[in-house]
Amino acid sequence: MPDADPIARHRNRWFAVILLVGFSIVFFLPFAWMVSTSLKPLNETMSLPPRWLPSEPQWQNYPDAMRAMGPFWLYARNSLMLALLNVVGTVASSALVAYGFSRIEWRGRDSVFLLLLATMMIPFPVVMVPVYTLFRELGWIGTFKPLWVPAFLAGAFNVFLLRQFFLSIPKDLTEAARMDGCGEFRIFWQIILPLAKPALLTVALFQFMATWNDFLGPLIFLVRQEQFTLALGLQNFQSVQGGTAWHWLMAASTLVVLPVVFLFFLTQRTFIRGISTTGFK
Amino acid sequence: MAEIVIDNLRKVYPGAKGQPDKVAVEGASFTIHDKEFLVLVGPSGCGKTTTLRMIAGLEDITSGSIRLDGRLINDVAPKDRDLAMVFQNYALYPHMTVYRNMAYALELRRVPKDDIRRRVENAAKLLGLLEPDNLLERKPKALSGGQRQRVALGRAIVREPKAFLFDEPLSNLDAKMRVETRAELSRLHHALQATMVYVTHDQVEAMTLADRIVVMNGGRIQQIAPPLEVYHRPANLFVAGFIGSPRMNTITGTVTGEGDRVIFTEKGTDHPIRLAMRGDLARLLEKHLGQEVILGLRPEHLADARDLTDPDPGATFEARVDVVEPVGAETWVYLRSSAHQLIARVPHAEPRTDIGHTLHFTADLSRARFFHPGTGESL
Amino acid sequence: MTAREKERLRTGLLFISPWLLGFAALTLYPLLASVWFSLCDYSVLTEPVFLGTENYRELWRDEVFWLALRNTVVFAAVSIPLGTALAIGLAVLLNQPVRGRGLYRTIFFLPSLVPAISLAILWQWLLNGSVGLVNEVLQWPLSLVNLVAGTSLRAPDWLNDPSWALWGLVLTGLWGAGNAMVIYLAGLQEIPAELYEAAEMDGANAWQRFVNITLPLLTPVIFFNVIMGLIGSLQTFAVPYILTNGGDGPGRSLLFLATYIYQSAFDYWNMGYASALALVLFLLILALTLVVVRFGEKRVHYAGR
Numbered sequence: 001m002p003d004a005d006p007i008a009r010h011r012n013r014w015f016a017v018i019l020l021v022g023f024s025i026v027f028f029l030p031f032a033w034m035v036s037t038s039l040k041p042l043n044e045t046m047s048l049p050p051r052w053l054p055s056e057p058q059w060q061n062y063p064d065a066m067r068a069m070g071p072f073w074l075y076a077r078n079s080l081m082l083a084l085l086n087v088v089g090t091v092a093s094s095a096l097v098a099y100g101f102s103r104i105e106w107r108g109r110d111s112v113f114l115l116l117l118a119t120m121m122i123p124f125p126v127v128m129v130p131v132y133t134l135f136r137e138l139g140w141i142g143t144f145k146p147l148w149v150p151a152f153l154a155g156a157f158n159v160f161l162l163r164q165f166f167l168s169i170p171k172d173l174t175e176a177a178r179m180d181g182c183g184e185f186r187i188f189w190q191i192i193l194p195l196a197k198p199a200l201l202t203v204a205l206f207q208f209m210a211t212w213n214d215f216l217g218p219l220i221f222l223v224r225q226e227q228f229t230l231a232l233g234l235q236n237f238q239s240v241q242g243g244t245a246w247h248w249l250m251a252a253s254t255l256v257v258l259p260v261v262f263l264f265f266l267t268q269r270t271f272i273r274g275i276s277t278t279g280f281k
Numbered sequence: 282m283a284e285i286v287i288d289n290l291r292k293v294y295p296g297a298k299g300q301p302d303k304v305a306v307e308g309a310s311f312t313i314h315d316k317e318f319l320v321l322v323g324p325s326g327c328g329k330t331t332t333l334r335m336i337a338g339l340e341d342i343t344s345g346s347i348r349l350d351g352r353l354i355n356d357v358a359p360k361d362r363d364l365a366m367v368f369q370n371y372a373l374y375p376h377m378t379v380y381r382n383m384a385y386a387l388e389l390r391r392v393p394k395d396d397i398r399r400r401v402e403n404a405a406k407l408l409g410l411l412e413p414d415n416l417l418e419r420k421p422k423a424l425s426g427g428q429r430q431r432v433a434l435g436r437a438i439v440r441e442p443k444a445f446l447f448d449e450p451l452s453n454l455d456a457k458m459r460v461e462t463r464a465e466l467s468r469l470h471h472a473l474q475a476t477m478v479y480v481t482h483d484q485v486e487a488m489t490l491a492d493r494i495v496v497m498n499g500g501r502i503q504q505i506a507p508p509l510e511v512y513h514r515p516a517n518l519f520v521a522g523f524i525g526s527p528r529m530n531t532i533t534g535t536v537t538g539e540g541d542r543v544i545f546t547e548k549g550t551d552h553p554i555r556l557a558m559r560g561d562l563a564r565l566l567e568k569h570l571g572q573e574v575i576l577g578l579r580p581e582h583l584a585d586a587r588d589l590t591d592p593d594p595g596a597t598f599e600a601r602v603d604v605v606e607p608v609g610a611e612t613w614v615y616l617r618s619s620a621h622q623l624i625a626r627v628p629h630a631e632p633r634t635d636i637g638h639t640l641h642f643t644a645d646l647s648r649a650r651f652f653h654p655g656t657g658e659s660l
Numbered sequence: 661m662t663a664r665e666k667e668r669l670r671t672g673l674l675f676i677s678p679w680l681l682g683f684a685a686l687t688l689y690p691l692l693a694s695v696w697f698s699l700c701d702y703s704v705l706t707e708p709v710f711l712g713t714e715n716y717r718e719l720w721r722d723e724v725f726w727l728a729l730r731n732t733v734v735f736a737a738v739s740i741p742l743g744t745a746l747a748i749g750l751a752v753l754l755n756q757p758v759r760g761r762g763l764y765r766t767i768f769f770l771p772s773l774v775p776a777i778s779l780a781i782l783w784q785w786l787l788n789g790s791v792g793l794v795n796e797v798l799q800w801p802l803s804l805v806n807l808v809a810g811t812s813l814r815a816p817d818w819l820n821d822p823s824w825a826l827w828g829l830v831l832t833g834l835w836g837a838g839n840a841m842v843i844y845l846a847g848l849q850e851i852p853a854e855l856y857e858a859a860e861m862d863g864a865n866a867w868q869r870f871v872n873i874t875l876p877l878l879t880p881v882i883f884f885n886v887i888m889g890l891i892g893s894l895q896t897f898a899v900p901y902i903l904t905n906g907g908d909g910p911g912r913s914l915l916f917l918a919t920y921i922y923q924s925a926f927d928y929w930n931m932g933y934a935s936a937l938a939l940v941l942f943l944l945i946l947a948l949t950l951v952v953v954r955f956g957e958k959r960v961h962y963a964g965r
Contacts, residue, residue: 012866016756023750024767030835031770033793034782050796093678100675106668107661116679119687121949123895125918126942127690129697129925129934133704134685153682172372175339180386180436181360184671194376213775215898220926231777238781239905246785253778260773268766275839276846341664356663 034257038062038250045246058247062255065248068237074226075233079212082147082229086211087204089151090158094203095196097154098162099188103174113163120156124216132220142223147214151207158203164277165199166192202274205267209260230256283350283443283476285313285336290345292331292500305331307500308345313444313478318470320479320491324523328500330448333480337366337446349443360389365437366446370453371429373421373436379410380417383436397439404435407472427458434469444476451486463489484524488512496520514650518657521577521650527613530583530623532576533654536569542595543567545576550619557595562646565660569651574660577650580613583625586641597643602635616642691942697935704931715936725937727912728920732944735826735916736893739833743889744882747837751844752874765845769838780902783832789817794831819903822911829900829914833893840885847881848874879960887952894945897922917941 037045038061040054066072100106101113124131135146169192177187193200218232228236234252264271292306306328313319321329334340336347338359347354354362365386373382380401387397402411408431410416421429430450437445450466451459467490470477481487487494488508496503496511496519504516515521521529532554534547543563547553556576558566566574586592600616600623607613607629614635616623625642651660661669673680698715700708719725750768754761774782786793795815802813818828851874859869897918900909908915908923917937925934 016753017758020753020764024764027767030786046791050791097676097679100672104668104672106672121945125895125921126938129931129938130690130693150686154679172368172370176372178359179366181389215776234777235902249781253781256778257774264773272842275842
């Protein structure tokens with residue numbers, strides 16, 4: 001909001017800068033504290049008053065924390081594998097479904113789409129008991145299946161996101177393709193998907209994050225330690241050693257955050273744009 | 282050989298909740314002859330585009346039938362109709378090169394690679410996509426509006442379809458490109474000897490391109506005729522007003538007989554325009570003695586009496602000059618009779634300082650048309 | 661239906677079939693099964709035994725349930741307004757013409773990406789009563805207040821104090837306001853600059869412009885975010901669970917409906933009771949969402965639509 005009055009404008013801008021810097025410090029401090037603690041020797045984590053920086057960075061904390069957590073690399077492999085499977089499944093199935101909701105006009109489509117939107121109101125904890133018993137009947141408890149098969153059945157939110165994007169692709173293009181001789185699947189595959197790459201990337205990113213971050217799913221479906229994801233493995237470590245080795249807990253937490261932050265910086269623009277568009281119907 | 286026969290075609294869009302259904306096309310029947318260039322023209326919302334899209338197969342038909350070379354195609358998918366369409370926004374695939382845009386339909390039909398190359402290159406040559414610059418490997422984004430338009434044409438041409446469908450293909454071009462492309466389309470039609478159906482709201486495009494024009498309004502066909510017939514013998518008041526710019530003058534009046542003469546008297550004023558009819562026109566109006574009619578007269582058929590060597594006194598009246606618009610080759614003069622606003626197209630290069638003066642104008646009554654005031658139909 | 665309409669219906673259903681399958685197996689069936697289970701004694705190991713409304717009667721008598729319900733509602737009622745205000749505030753700041761906006765935006769946004777597990781462990785550490793960073797920072801203003809007013813205020817032992825644990829959780833949520841902020845920022849940038857210029861010509865100052873233009877035109881985005889925030893906060897589980905080392909906090913102050921569902925189902929294997937709780941959570945979300953939608957209907961301005 002620029003102000004016509006130059007003095008007011010100047011004053012407002014300085015005010016904004018001060019607030020921005022202040023909030024930035026508040027928002028950034030927890031990160032700094034996490035990394036700083038992760039590099040302290042154990043006794044310095046508990047010193048009173050707290051030390052801002054380690055006397056000497058203990059890089060050794062990282063390999064030590066990984067060893068203390070148990071099979072760290074196995075956890076990481078499980079997390080990565082599940083994340084990738086979920087990305088593939090969600091992108092493929094949600095794109096198909098979104099096409100069916102945006103590019104084909106069939107009777108009852110809009111009512112069914114409303115139903116899909118309504119399912120966003122039903123979070124996992126509401127349905128987790130019967131879902132658990134269902135997977136138990138199938139003999140899937142203690143396997144990875146409950147954590148990736150559902151991804152191939154399209155998520156409502158991702159369908160919504162992709163549908164909005166597909167609707168923004170000019171109708172002319174699909175009609176031209178229809179005149180050129182395409183069937184529906186070919187239009188989907190050769191026209192819509194290539195044009196929807198940014199949206200597909202957004203969905204892939206969101207899903208990667210969601211799976212990487214998921215805690216409740218692995219908590220109830222996984223049984224054996226060698227199947228744990230990083231999130232579950234880290235929680236297991238935290239509850240086993242009862243919250244004392246803060247330097248290791250911080251090191252491990254940093255390790256779990258790191259891939260996410262890395263991915264964000266790699267794809268910042270897609271990411272921000274993806275989130276920005278979710279707020280508009 | 283491609284003849285499209287449309288019979289009693291109807292399109293109804295179901296209304297949204299609480300809204301009545303919307304009739305887009307009501308009982309349209311016409312035939313598009315082989316090798317004909319047929320133009321559907323009308324104001325926006327008149328049903329012309331819906332009709333074209335039903336021919337293309339992009340829109341379901343509510344009732345009626347469309348036959349292509351005798352075969353009923355109501356339920357045939359667009360891809361199996363062998364028709365090519367040029368879209369208003371060109372609808373080029375942004376992720377494909379120009380070459381692939383043109384080749385795509387042929388690839389889908391499993392035309393041999395060599396054939397595809399030959400056909401694409403022929404079309405590209407015809408449309409100037411090879412010279413001066415070879416555009417075939419560019420993406421649509423790297424093309425100007427005019428070039429995109431050519432690619433869209435090329436994509437249709439390589440198909441060698443039974444008929445071409447055009448949906449306002451020139452409306453996104455600037456005025457200069459539009460005129461050029463219009464001429465090019467005419468040339469293409471002669472070169473390809475193909476059936477073409479063309480939708481536009483631009484009457485100039487309709488007049489210049491068409492073998493025959495179908496004028497539509499409110500979902501109904503108003504007139505089907507060659508361009509000059511539509512211009513000179515409009516079937517009703519709507520066509521009279523829609524075709525021609527500036528629009529046809531219309532004057533409401535009554536017909537009376539005075540001795541052996543038939544007189545048209547402007548209505549609604551104490552100083553009416555009075556015009557004396559002769560010949561065929563008098564014989565036509567005799568049937569309407571004592572009735573109200575609407576006189577239609579094109580602006581070029583009104584002349585400044587001073588420009589005529591021997592103005593017909595029975596066709597001359599007084600009117601005040603309101604506005605004078607020089608448009609270059611001619612001048613448009615806005616007149617005010619006591620009850621009507623009229624326009625005359627006079628061939629003066631310079632506007633005269635006549636504004637506010639009352640002058641004499643002479644109508645060329647041999648070109649006058651008369652319409653029924655209730656139905657709007659031509660008498 | 662014409663042949664082509666039938667054909668399109670078939671194709672359409674084929675395309676959405678993955679979702680239809682998912683909806684049937686993972687939403688519709690579970691909802692119906694929940695109703696059945698909630699009327700049964702069911703421990704997974706044996707078949708469900710019909711009990712009638714016993715689970716619901718027990719629920720009515722169960723103080724822990726009422727506590728979980730209260731905590732859930734209070735948490736939503738506190739964290740949504742605070743989160744909304746913070747996210748809008750940050751977005752408005754970021755919408756000012758100052759240098760380095762990209763950097764500020766990244767800093768505000770990054771915390772919202774932190775996985776629940778890292779977030780919870782980090783905040784467990786930050787909120788530590790004796791050596792936590794939060795209290796270290798709070799200590800300066802507190803000692804100033806104490807000096808001036810002669811009081812003896814002390815920073816709370818957040819996660820070990822029943823009356824403060826919920827506020828600690830609210831803090832962790834506020835740290836993640838960046839996600840909503842990005843959506844608000846996009847909403848702000850949609851507002852045409854002419855409107856501000858027109859208001860300025862009309863003599864509105866910065867605050868008046870915010871109240872009379874920014875907020876009304878932002879209402880669709882606020883509406884969307886509040887609904888999303890509502891659904892999110894009512895199902896909160898992972899962060900309080902991990903903050904409390906897999907428990908429910910001092911005096912069960914961090915026990916939420918989702919936590920209680922989890923405990924009933926997977927600690928006590930009482931699937932019937934858990935299902936009854938799940939249905940209550942479902943109805944709660946449904947009811948509160950309807951309230952927000954009703955409230956929003958009259959107050960949301962869809963500009964130019």
